[in-house]
Structure formats: C-alpha cells, structure tokens
Amino acid sequence: MARMRYAEALREALRSEMLRDQSVVLYGEDIGIYGGVFKVTRDLQAEFGDLRVRDTPISEQAMTYMCVGAAMSGLKPVLEIMYADFLPLTLDALINQASVLPYLWPVQVPMVIRTQGGGGSGAGAQHSKSLDALVAHIPGIKVVSPVTPADAKGLLTAAIRDPNPVVFLEHKLLYNSAGEVPDGDHVVEIGKARMVREGSDVTLIANSKMVLEAEKAAEALAGRGISAEVIDLRSLRPLDTETIIASVKKTTRAVVVNEGWRFGGFGAEVAATISEQAFEYLDAPVCRIGTFDTPIPYSQPLETAVLPDAEKIVAGVLAMDGRTG
C-alpha cells in the first residue's frame, strides 16, 4: 500500500495497463506534452510516444466516434473528455454507435471515456455539471464514478480491461484527495457497491464526491442518535441493487444522494428500484437529494446553495420523520 493522490492513482492505472497491453492508447485534448489539465496523463507521452498518447484537435464528436471505430478494429482507446459538460458532444457516438453496434454486429467496443464533472470550484455553468443520469440511461454503456484513490486505480484498471464501452466519471474536487492505494495489479469489479459505514436507522446511498458528504452527514446524524449506513455505489450501470435492497430492508429508510439534477436524475432510478423491490420494508418514502434544477451558478454563495452537501442530507433524513434541524 502506498499513500497517493486520486490523480496519481488514475495515472498508475493508465501506465500499468499501457505496459501490460500494447493496444491501450490514449487520446484527448492537452493530454500529451502538457500531461492533461488535471495532470492525470503526466509524462505518459514521453514514455509511450505520441502514437499511443495523442493530443487531439478540439473535436469531441469525431474523436469519440473515432474511438468507437478504433475499438471495433482492435485498439483499446481511453479518451479524455476534459469536462463532463462536453459529454453531450460525445452522446451521438455513444447512443447511436457504441451501444448499438455490438447488439447488431459481432463486434466489441472496448473503450473508456474518462471525464470529470461536479461543482464546487467556481468553474461556472458550462464546466461544473454532473451528467451521470444522461450516460447511465444508455443500455450497453457501463458507468462508474470512483471516490477513493484506491477505487480510482481499481476501477480504471477494470474499465480498460472491460470489453464494453465504459464512461468513467471523475470529480474535479477529488484529484488532490489522498488515500491508501494497493500496489501492483489492483482491480475493482465494476457493478459492486462498497459498504462505507454500517448503520441501522437509515441508508445513505451516494456516489462520487457525494459519498464524502454522506459520510459527514452520517457523523452529524450519529451525534443526534441516528445510525446511518453509507453505501458508495461506485458503479451506476450496472447497478448493485442487491446491496442497496439488503441495506434498505435492514434500515427501512433510504436517502439517495447524487450531484446531478434531481429531476429525472440518477436518484430517481435508485428510488424507483427501492420502491419496486423493498416497498413493504419502507417506513418512509425514499428521499432524493440532488442539485437544484438550474444551471450551476458561478458566485460562491449561489453555487453552494444549489449543490447537495452534508447539511442538506441531514435535513433530508430529519424531514423523513417529520423532524427538523
């Protein structure tokens, strides 16, 4: 085990997979000489050359399509889309090609789109979104969102080795977070949630940076005598419904926290799944916490107001019982 930052853990996964498999290639804007705007690909072009680590023009749509074509022809491209806000430019290739062609033809599309999203840094309305639900809606595309450096390495390794297209959602405020990361080959299975903290009164289901907020909320709730269980989904599609349902059956209450917009968001999918599979165990309706249904504002007090955080999670839990803070 070594202590390393989230960005370094991602880089270690990329590097070791490139050493292990010649067909792993990296494409994206600024990923070469500059090493990526979040420094995830630092020094990789110097080590692997500019054919395997390639700076692309600002052409998200064609480069995503290009990765689909390259994956069909034997490469394993890892594409960096600088901000999740630019994912809409890639959606045609995902919705109409990557997810469709393997169903129709005997082809596989082993590609990874790495991108980062999330608010909290004042990056403004076009550089702060969490579009988890948008990509998780597409059948045939796996969607993962690690929160710890260990999972960043383990899940990215799994994503690169996966024969399916994977959208890998990072969070801009996590790159500098540090944690213990297993040495050598470290693979975290896609589709398995992580039990972060056990509890008996309420289940907090979260992903990406919201797991950290859920943990803070669980601490605060413990101080009020409420025992919260925290589950990190890690993977949005496939979704580990087994872990979610088992926990809700035990605690009888669920709060789903996702940084995307609340309306039509990923929390709605989880809430509906709980209603379908554990309705009779529930002592309260499932609570969804998400970002306000507005663009992400720039100024700090406004941005803080729209984003979910520990305080809002605590308020959500208390409201389930008709209590208030």
Next chain:
Amino acid sequence: MGEAASLPAGLRNAPDPELLLDMFGKMVLVRRMEERLGELHKQGRTRGPIHRCDGQEAVGIGGTAPLRATDTVTSTHRGHAHYVGKGLDPHRIVAEIFGRATGYSRGKAGHMLIADVEQGMVGGNAIVGAGIPLALGQALAHQLHGCGEVAVTFFGDGAAQAGICHEAMNMAGLWKLPIVFICEHNEYGLTAHARYQSAVEDLVVRAAGYNMPGVKIDGNDVLQVYDTVSEAVERARAGEGPTFIEAKTYRLVGFSTSDMGGYQPQDEIDAWRPRDPILRTRKLLLDLTGEARVRQAEEEAVAACDSAFEQALSDPLPDAAEADVPEFVETH
C-alpha cells in the same frame, strides 16, 4: 485484378475485360436487387424505408473492387452497392432486409445497418455522416497495427456538410492516416439539391484545407472510379496518408421508398439517364468481349439476385426471444 488495371488512370491502354465483366455483373445485381425491393415495397412486403442507389452503382462497385478483405469499409444508409462490392452474400443481405434469421444480423439490423466484419464491411449506418469518423478510428487501428490495411469510407454530399466530416478529415490529414474518403456526390441531400446545402459546387476543393490530395471524377465511369480508388488505396498503404475523392453521380430515384418525389426535374433525370453506369459499361464490354459474354454476365447476375430473394423470402423469421440479449459482454 489485372495488371493493366492497377496502373494509374491515363497510363492504361485498355481496361481488363475480366475485371470489367465482374464489376458489370455486380452493378446489374445491385440494380436488380433494388428494383425488386422497390416492387416488394409497393406490395407492402418490406418494413421501414429502403434507400436505392439506382444510377450510382459505379461508385460502390468500382470503389470496393480494389480492396482486400482485410481493408475496412464504412457505408451509408444507401449501401447496397458497397455491400455487394465488398463481397457480401446477396442472400444474407436480402434476408437481413426482410428481417430473417439468416440475415447478417439475424434480423436485428435491417436495411440500413448491414455489416460483415469478416469481409471488412463495418458497415452501413443510419446516422448521416457516422461512417466517416468510424472509418477514421479504423484507419488509426490500421496505422498502429502497421499491416498496410486501408479504411475506406463512402458518404454522400449531404453528409459532407456535417460537422464530423470536417473534424474527421482534419484529423486524417493531420495524422496521415491510411484512409480514403469517397464522396458519392449524387446531387441531393434528402430532397434538397446540393445548391441549397453547400457553399461550394465542387466539394473536392475542401481537400486542400486538410492537406490531402483531392480528385474529382466521373462517378458514372466505373473504370475511372476503380483507377482513382486503386491509386488512393496504394498511397494509403504506402503510408502517404488520406485522399479525398469526389465522384460526381446522380440518384435516379427518390431519397427512399417513402419519398413522394416531385423535386427532381424531369429534364435533369432525362439528361442523366444516358449516363447510366450500367449502360455505359455494357457498351464498352460489347466491344471488348462481344455480346455473348455480356448477356451471360447479365443473366448470371439476375439469376443470383432472384435466387437470393427466393431463398430469403422463404427463410424463417427470428424467434422473439432473441431480442433480449445480455446487456454487457463478458469477455474480450
């Protein structure tokens, strides 16, 4: 392919009769296939729209004839000539169009998304322009694998106005990828004439902007198509990068079988009819090989097509249970 035929256009003394007969037969087969599809559509026996390429067969047939099975081709929603040219089995093409279990995708893909990975046809596409950047990725894989394979992408003048066409051509020129862009300029994008869609009449002028050679050819001359594509493919194989070929042709029928028509002036259609690539090739072959061989090629093509229909239409439909396959694949 004959030795003479592999020479660049202008250097050849005479076309190779065997090659020309083969391409002629394939064009006749495609024409027959589309005419029968048209008839069966009128009888209400097809599902969804069918896009015919009557009049523009020479681009698809002449453009695929110089390729190896390991070269990859992406096509459009109007791909019958590309499929037949790339060596796909007419029976399995027709079976796919009629949603049969014997079709290339066991009836899951339908008319616009036919592919045969083993023949390098990957494949038709119902999103206009989509084949262009997919071929770019295939070319990238060919470049990295270094085995001399080439990616060829066919697209129409309509698709040439899409943003991804520009993005893909820029990257191909920038990285000197082994790819040949073949624009089948049939004058219409959907129902609107090219003059309402493009700021330039000859799209080939754009090649300069991507630092690649651009060649404008008569797309109804199958030999000219063959020669030009041969040269571009050899260039790509040699690592010299992409070529943009603009093949001028004309779509003699509507956009699709559901098209009500009325936007293609009759005098325009009449002017193009004598330039029909099948008529022109036939004339050339009569001098080269004599009438008996021409008739034989025609009869064989028609018979092959008719037997494909007969077989496909009596083939079973897939079981509904086949629609639900596991969402993810487990192995690579």
